[in-house]
Amino acid sequence: MNNASIITIGDELLIGQVIDTNSAFIAQQLNKVGIAVKRRVAVGDNWDEIWTALDEQQQHADIILITGGLGPTADDITKPLLCNYFNGEMIVNEEVKQHVIDIFTKLNRPIIDRNLKQAEVPSTCEVLFNKRGTAPGMWFEKNNKIFVSTPGVPFEMQGLMIEEVIPKLLKQFNFPHIAHRTLLTAGVGESFLAELINHFEEALPPHIKLAYLPNFGMVRLRLSTSGNNKVEVEKEIDNYFTQLQTLVAPHLVTNEDEPMEKVVAKLLLKNNKTIGTAESCTGGYISHLITAMAGSSAYYKGSVIAYAYDAKENLLYVDKTELETKGAVSKSIVTQMTKGALKSLNVDYAIAVSGIMGPGGETPDKPVGTVWIGVGNADEIITQKMHFRFDRQRNIQLTATAALNMLRQFILSHS
C-alpha cells in the first residue's frame, strides 16, 4: 500500500496568518484515487526545517507532496533547496521560459529577471507544466520515493494536481481502492447521534471506520474502508451505509457528501421553483451560500439584505409601527419579511431571518444569539425562534444552516 505525506511550506502558516486550504485539497484528490494520506506537516521558510521535513516524511510515506515556497519573490528558498537535496544543478527549461514570456507579453507588462528565474529548474526533476502561473511543478524520484513540488497559489496547485500529478501517479502505481460514504444530519448533536447508532457502531468490523464530523449545527457521518477488490469493497460499505441511513433517517439531510445548500438547490430544480431571501442578521451570508453554487441563477432570483429599519420598510413592506413596538427581532417582523421577500423578489419560496449576532446589540429579553427565522410560500409561512450561544461568525453560520434546513423541510412537506 502506498501512503502519502503532505508538506506545506511557509512562515505564514506558522504564525497563523493564512489558513492552509491546500492540504485539504491535496488530501481529497489523493484519497479519491486510493492514496491514503498518513500525515500533513507545515514548516517555515527555513532551509534546515524543510530539509528535515523531507528526511522525516520519507520515513512515513512513499509519496511526498510539497506545496508552497515557490514563486517570484525572494522569500522563497524551496527551489534551490530541492535542487541541492536531489543533487541537481539549476538549468533553464525552455518551455517554461517561453510560457513566462508569453504571459507577460499578453498582460503587456515588462518581463523582469525575477520572473524569468521561474524558468530555472533543478536538472534532476521532471517539470510539470503550470499553465496557470509562472512557477512550474517539479517531480523527483529518490530512494524509491516520489517527491512532487507545486506552487502554493491554490488555483495553480489545484490545476497541477488534477492535470499532472494525479494522472502521473496513477500511471506509476496500482493503488488499493478506498471507499468513503458520507451522510449529513442537521438539528441534533454529536452525542445524541452516537447514542442513536450505538449498536451499529459497536458491531462494525475493524476495517470499517466511522467518523463524526460536526460543523455549524450539522453532523456528517462518514464510513471509510479500503481493499483490493473494488466491487467487494463498494458492496460491503454500501450495505453498512444503508443501515446507517435508516438509523438516522429522521435527521438525515442527504446521503451524499454535499453541503446543505446543494440539497436545497436540487429540491428547487426538481420542483422547478425559485427562491429569494430577506436577511437582516446574516447580512447576505445565506444568499452567498446559495450563489456560490454554479448554476444557481436557475432557481435563485435575489435577496433583500435589510439591516436598517427603512430598508425593511421600503423593500420588504414591513410595518413601521410594529418595527418600533415589537422590535426587528420578532415573530411578527420575520413573518412580514418573508411575505415581503415573496412579493419584492417574485419568488416561489422565501427565507427571512432577523436576530442579534453579537457581540453588541442585546436587550434584556433578547440576548445575543436570539434569532427568528421564517420560511414560506404564497400559501403558508412558518416561523421558529432559535437561541445560539457563540460568537458573531458562528452565530451567522448556524442561522444560515437552520434557515436552509427549515426551507428544505418546508419544501419536502409542501410538495
Next chain:
Amino acid sequence: MNNASIITIGDELLIGQVIDTNSAFIAQQLNKVGIAVKRRVAVGDNWDEIWTALDEQQQHADIILITGGLGPTADDITKPLLCNYFNGEMIVNEEVKQHVIDIFTKLNRPIIDRNLKQAEVPSTCEVLFNKRGTAPGMWFEKNNKIFVSTPGVPFEMQGLMIEEVIPKLLKQFNFPHIAHRTLLTAGVGESFLAELINHFEEALPPHIKLAYLPNFGMVRLRLSTSGNNKVEVEKEIDNYFTQLQTLVAPHLVTNEDEPMEKVVAKLLLKNNKTIGTAESCTGGYISHLITAMAGSSAYYKGSVIAYAYDAKENLLYVDKTELETKGAVSKSIVTQMTKGALKSLNVDYAIAVSGIMGPGGETPDKPVGTVWIGVGNADEIITQKMHFRFDRQRNIQLTATAALNMLRQFILSHS
C-alpha cells in the same frame, strides 16, 4: 528560546474533509506572546500515528499543543492514549462531572454515560476547565516538555487557549519578544511589489524577515523579528516598516494587519457615512464581508442582491429595454444599479457589481471573468471593467476585493 509544535488529530484532516483552522488560531496566539511555532503536523485517529507524532514533536519543540480527538463519540482515542503516554490512570474529575451534569440539565436533555465519560481524565494531567463544552483541556509535563491537549471544536479550543493555556504558559516561561508589522496592498502583483522594494529587501539585516502573502488581488507584506529587549526590537522594526510603507505608498491599503472591509468601515465611520450594495454576480458576498464585522450596522444599511432581471428592474430601477439590449454585464447597467442602490437603500455610498463568474454563462464578447463594477454617491458614479480568469469562487472573491478597493479610493478622493 522556547519553540512550539502543533499536533492536530483527526482522520477528517487527512482525507481533506475539513479545513484546519485550529492550527492557524493556535499559531496566532502563541506568536502574540513570543512563542515561535516550529512546525504543525496533522495525523489521523490512529494510536500509533498519534504516539509517533508525540515522540517526534518533542524533538523539535518544548511546548506541544495537541488539538482534536477529544469528544463524546467513540472515534476518539486521544484521551486513553494520553493517559497511557503519560503513565496515568483514568480518574473522575468532580468539577468536570458537575459541569457536564449542569449543561445537560440546563438543556433539559437526558445525561448519558457517553457524556459523563468526559469527566474522566488521566491522573497525570492538570485539568484545564472548558466552560464552553464537556471535554476538558489537559496539561501534561514530561522530560521538561509541556504537552497541552484541547478539544477540536474551534469555539471550545479558542476559549481554552485564551483563558487557560496562554496565561499558564506565560506564568511558566520568560519568552523573547516577537514583533510583526504587516501592511496590505491591492491592485498589483507579488513580483511587481518585489521589484519595487528590491533594494530595501536586499539591505535588510538577516534577523529581519520579509514575507509576501498574496491573497485575492491583494498582497500583504510582513516584517518579523524577535529579541529580548522589547523596546529595541519594536524601535528597529518600526524603522524598517516606515521605509517599506513609503516604498509601496501608491498601492497601500492599510499599515495594519486588517482586512479591506475593516479599512472601508473605518473610513465610513470617520466620515459618518452609510453604505449599501447592489450585487448581481457576487450574490451577497460583498454584503457578507461588510456585515461579518461587529458594529457594521453603524454604517451599513442594506443590499439588493439582484440575480434575476426583474429584481434588477423592480428593486434597482434598471431600465428593462437596456437590460435586454445591452445585457446585465455592461457599463450602463452597473451605473443604473449603483444609482438604484443609492435610492432604494437611502445610503451615502453604493457599490454595484455585475459579471459572469463561471463556469457557464459566457457569451462571445463577454468571457467568464468579465465584471463591471460601479461605485459612487449622489454626485458622481464611476465604473470599471475587470477581467478575472479563475474559478467561480475566486472570481467572486476578486470582484469583492476590487469593488471594496474602488469604493475606498472613491471615498478618499471625495472627502
